[in-house]
Amino acid sequence: xxxxxxxxxFLGIAHLHSTSYVRSLxxxxxxxxxxxxxxxxxxxxxxxERFAVPRYAGAGDLLAAGLDAVVVCSENALHxxxxxxxxxxxxxxxxxKPISTTTADAKxxxxxxxxxxxxxxxxxxxxxxxxxxxxxRQLDAGLLGEVFTVNCTNHGSMPGGWFIDHDLAGGxxxxxxxxxxxxxxxxFWGAEVTEVYAEIGDSLLHPGLGIDDAGLLSFxxxxxxxxxxxxxxxxxxSYTIWGDVKLEILGERGVVxxxxxxxxxxxxSNAAGKTRWAGYGxxxxxxxxxxxxxxxxxxxxxxxxxxxxxxxxxxxxxxYESARTGQPVKLANL
Amino acid sequence: xxxxxxxxTGSIAAVHLDGWRQMPGIELVGYYDILPEAAERAAQKYxxxxxxxxxxxxxxxxxxxxxxxxxxxxxxxxxxxxxRKAIICEKPLARHLRDAVEMVETCERAGVPLFPAQVVRFxxxxxxxxxxxxxxxxxxxxxxxxxxxxxxPRPGRDFSAPYYADFNQSGGVVLDVAVHDIxxxxxxxxxxxxxxxxxxxxxxxxxxxxxxxxxxFISGAxxxxxxxxxxxxxxxxxxxxxxxxGGLVEWDSLDRPALVAELxxxxxxxxxxxxxxxxxxxxxxYAELAHFVAVVEGRAEPVVTARDGLEAVRxxxxxxxxxxxxxxxxxRDFGG
Numbered sequence: 296x297x298x299x300x301x302x303x304x305f306l307g308i309a310h311l312h313s314t315s316y317v318r319s320l321x322x323x324x325x326x327x328x329x330x331x332x333x334x335x336x337x338x339x340x341x342x343x344e345r346f347a348v349p350r351y352a353g354a355g356d357l358l359a360a361g362l363d364a365v366v367v368c369s370e371n372a373l374h375x376x377x378x379x380x381x382x383x384x385x386x387x388x389x390x391x392k393p394i395s396t397t398t399a400d401a402k403x404x405x406x407x408x409x410x411x412x413x414x415x416x417x418x419x420x421x422x423x424x425x426x427x428x429x430x431x432r433q434l435d436a437g438l439l440g441e442v443f444t445v446n447c448t449n450h451g452s453m454p455g456g457w458f459i460d461h462d463l464a465g466g467x468x469x470x471x472x473x474x475x476x477x478x479x480x481x482x483f484w485g486a487e488v489t490e491v492y493a494e495i496g497d498s499l500l501h502p503g504l505g506i507d508d509a510g511l512l513s514f515x516x517x518x519x520x521x522x523x524x525x526x527x528x529x530x531x532x533s534y535t536i537w538g539d540v541k542l543e544i545l546g547e548r549g550v551v552x553x554x555x556x557x558x559x560x561x562x563x564s565n566a567a568g569k570t571r572w573a574g575y576g577x578x579x580x581x582x583x584x585x586x587x588x589x590x591x592x593x594x595x596x597x598x599x600x601x602x603x604x605x606x607x608x609x610x611x612x613x614x615y616e617s618a619r620t621g622q623p624v625k626l627a628n629l
Numbered sequence: 630x631x632x633x634x635x636x637x638t639g640s641i642a643a644v645h646l647d648g649w650r651q652m653p654g655i656e657l658v659g660y661y662d663i664l665p666e667a668a669e670r671a672a673q674k675y676x677x678x679x680x681x682x683x684x685x686x687x688x689x690x691x692x693x694x695x696x697x698x699x700x701x702x703x704x705x706x707x708x709x710x711x712x713r714k715a716i717i718c719e720k721p722l723a724r725h726l727r728d729a730v731e732m733v734e735t736c737e738r739a740g741v742p743l744f745p746a747q748v749v750r751f752x753x754x755x756x757x758x759x760x761x762x763x764x765x766x767x768x769x770x771x772x773x774x775x776x777x778x779x780x781x782p783r784p785g786r787d788f789s790a791p792y793y794a795d796f797n798q799s800g801g802v803v804l805d806v807a808v809h810d811i812x813x814x815x816x817x818x819x820x821x822x823x824x825x826x827x828x829x830x831x832x833x834x835x836x837x838x839x840x841x842x843x844x845x846f847i848s849g850a851x852x853x854x855x856x857x858x859x860x861x862x863x864x865x866x867x868x869x870x871x872x873x874x875g876g877l878v879e880w881d882s883l884d885r886p887a888l889v890a891e892l893x894x895x896x897x898x899x900x901x902x903x904x905x906x907x908x909x910x911x912x913x914x915y916a917e918l919a920h921f922v923a924v925v926e927g928r929a930e931p932v933v934t935a936r937d938g939l940e941a942v943r944x945x946x947x948x949x950x951x952x953x954x955x956x957x958x959x960x961r962d963f964g965g
Contacts (some may be wrong), residue, residue, distance in 0.1 A: 299761040416806060444839060446776070446855050492825050492957065494843050494851040499771040500874050509772050511853050511873075513827055513843050521827040525840045525852060527772045529872035545839065549777070552883065622956060624826075 301591050305331040306354055306360045308342045309457055310391045312418065312580065313610020316366055317346050319584040324379050326588055347474060353567040359383040362605040364591050368418075374398040374478045383411030386593060387597075389407070389587045391418045392612065393474045394604030396465025400464070401608060405601035409437060416587055416597035417604030419478040421540055423582025424555045430542065431483055439546025442484075443524035446545075451538035453528040466615060467506035469495055472526035473611035476545045478603060486518040486547045492623040493614035500529055513623075535561070536572040555579075630796060631655045631922055634690035636705050637904040638662045638671040638684065641719055645696055646675045646809045648915035661686045663701075684833035687712035687814035692925055694918070695719060698792050699799060710739040715925045716804030717744045717918070721808045721945065722938045724754040724800050726965030729942045733935045739742055744921045744931065746936025747812040753907060753915060754880045755813055758869055761818055761878040768875025770818045773844070775810040780862035781836040793858075801830045801950075804945045807856035811842075811948075812933070812941040814854065818846040820940070825957040826948040828860065842948045 303320060305313060307330060320326050330349045333339035343350035353358035358365070358380060364387040367377045374395050381388050388408065392416050395401045408415040421427055434442070449472040457527040458471065477488060487514040496509030509527040516522070530538050542553035561573035586598055633649055638660050649657045659677035662668035662769035664890055668679040682684035682718045683705065687693065693709040695702060695718045702723050715778040718737065722745050724731035749755050762770060793799050803826065815821065815852040821844050828840030839859045844852035861868060872877035893899050909915055922928035947958040947964055 331814075363762070375879075411752065412875070443837070443859060444841065446841060448774075462860050492843065494825070496771060496849065496851050499849060500872060502874055509851060511772075511843050511851050513825055515827070515842060521841065523827075523843065523855075525853060526773065527872065529772045529877060531872075531876050534877060545859055550866075621823075 300325055300327040301363045301588060302327050302329040302355050302361060304329050304360065304365045305333075305348070305359065306367045306381060307364045307373055308333045309335065309338065310368045310455065312391060312420075313342070313366070313368035314346075314452055315578075315580040316368060316418075316584055319578065320582075320588075321346065321589060323324070323584065329355045329362055330360050330604045334373075343408065344587045346604045354380050358373040361539060364587070365559075366387065370457045371396050371465045372463050373402055378404045378415070384492055385413060387414040387416065387587070387591050389416050389418055390601075390604065392478075392604060393465070393470055393608040394601060396470070396606065398612065400603035401601065401609075405605065408601065414590065414597050415601040416590065417599050418583055419475060419599050419603070419607075420579040420583040421475045421479050421555065422482055422599065423586065424540070424579040425577045426553060426555050426558075427479060427542075430551060432543070432552050434483055438548065439544060439551065440548040442520055442544060442546040443487075444520060444545050446481065446543040447480075447522060448525040448539055449476050449542045450525060450530050451528045452532065452534070453501050453504070453508055455543055458566070459504055461506055463620065464506070466611065467497075468508050468526050468528045469493070469510035469512070469614050470608070470611045472528075473510070473512060473524065473614060474604075474607035476524050476542070477555060477610045478607045480516065480522070481603065481606060483550045484516065484518050484520065485514040486520070488514050488516050488610045490515045490612055490614075490623050490625050491613040493617040495614065495618040496527070500527065510614060512610070514610070535570055536574075543605065616622055631692055632658045632690040632927060633694060634658050634680070634686040635660050635671070635684065635694045636662070636709075637695060637701065638667045639696065639698070640888045642671065644914050645694055645853055645918060646671060648918045649694075650675050651915065652919060652922070658690050659686065660696075668777040683708050684712070687714055691764065692716060692717065693792040693920070699724050700792070700803075701793050706732045706743065707735055710736045710743075713739060713741055713876050715742045715744075715921075715951045717746055717921050718937065718938070719746045720748075720812075721800065721804050721942050722935075723942060724757050724798065724804065726943055726946055729939050733939045735883075736935060742925060742931070743935040743938075744924070745933060745935060745941070746811065746917060747938060747941065748794075748913050750816060750933050751913040751920065753916075754855065754912050754914070755869060756873060757847035758878050758880060759816060762871060762873070766876055767871060767873035767878050768872050769848070770850050770873045771873050772872040773814050773818050773846075773850060773870075775853075775867075776855040777806050777810055777811065777867050778855060778857035779865040780860055781838065781858040784863075791922055796830065796941075800945070800949065802856045802858045803828070803830060803840050803842070804942070804949050805865045806858065807842055807854050807948065808838060808941045808945045810854040810856065811944045812937060813869070814844060814846075815940060815944070816933075816936065818850045819850060820847045820850060820946050821845070821947075821948050821960050822847045823957045824944055824948045824951055830949065830952055840952065844944075859895045897964050
């Protein structure tokens, strides 16, 4: 068995991360990217050709091709139908974040995978960034003593395309960029977000956009830590890098300034008309893929579960609810 | 030549006095302090004389620089206004809103200028941020972020310790520290519609205070301010970022400064010393005081008014109110 390559298919590739994921998998020994499907034929043909991955005419055809696992990297709203189709047909599914756009969808995905005996993992690559792993180790070792508070940002550039289509994305910057950091904080402390207050900006940085492009979340965790998270798509095209993942953690012994993407060389290019930060160091997407493949190979449980994905998404949904009502929202009942 | 008198000769006065003594065209006349020995120390170090009462000082000066603790501002300002003196008053204008209102209205009625010492507007990098916004380089401001993080003000002098640690006197880190960033945020983004805050102010931890403040401006922009007296002693971290619909401007004190010295000796080990020197006239407190002098002399329009100082206090108190209630505070309805 161990000599057989692990056969992985891509079910939906509309999310930008699909290109990074497939590159990581193609570079991995013992892994075969066996096929792909996407409902957008033009996009699918281009992607298939670019990575030399066979294109299938339908999701069912791809799932009939003898796959061990699929990566669902579609538009957010299509995660559920793809996962439902794949459950029971493969051993494992890696689903891009956010898990879905509603709690009902997330629950349905978790339930069907459990019933079918298919492992469901959510793609939170930030857990695999070496600086984040080291930060967790330091916190676990008591570097800061008692932790009081976290001041976080997950800034980005406005991605356009389906990301700004409410029906397909389920939300804008707040849904897109709440889940990474909240997942990491839940992972650090095994704590849940208990309350969220949010100020959200619709079309604030991109007039006429028609969806939220700026958000500030203020939250409390079940372990007593309070914090904030800036989810804004506030990095303009002229900026040096697409965005950031920053975690500033303050405790009784001091402070840690974590800046996950602050490993770069600065590239000044006349052709680009600007200076760009080109990242170096370990690729967190590759770490995520290696973890997923290891799970398939060993049969162990997912390191990031569907429940993890749902909990992170619910914080974003609570933020929207807070912005609607103008009041803090408790999460206990979600 | 404008004659300057200083009321209160504690730690912030020392910073002002470093500016006053280097400033041409003014005369630093002297000091009044409820602790005469403190005033005496200032006179020895910076020149000028010690006055036995505020009235004696007012009789000898044109401009009164109030550097007393916040709890004394009202008494000092009302006395100076009654004496028809131009007034510089350290931030926060007052601990309570009704006092700040009375101070501002009294000065307006008396026709004397009251300059709130919102010094962040005079820090060169913050000034550059404001200039970038005013130039149109980033479009309309949408997301404001700033941080001002230091350690708890130490009980170095016997009178300063209880002031900062006593919330009833100082208002904690929000009124003492965040008031700087609130003022700067208003300068960049306009008036505040509502404020929400979480922090340590009411956590009952001695010598710890911290706040994360979320703002909504009337313009629709949003803002985030961190203010800390819980960061490790030895560094003071500040940061500013404003994202607009046409770009972004940012500065972080963690970035490398203009001058870095790295030293080793067996006794002290490795030392890393960074500094970002500027000319005397660009030093923020000097620039602030020189600006107020220029306004009094009719050479400049004020970049910050008593009403700005008042509104900064009002938003800070609203943030404290939010911390207390766990709910956002709407500025329209907030009267302290």
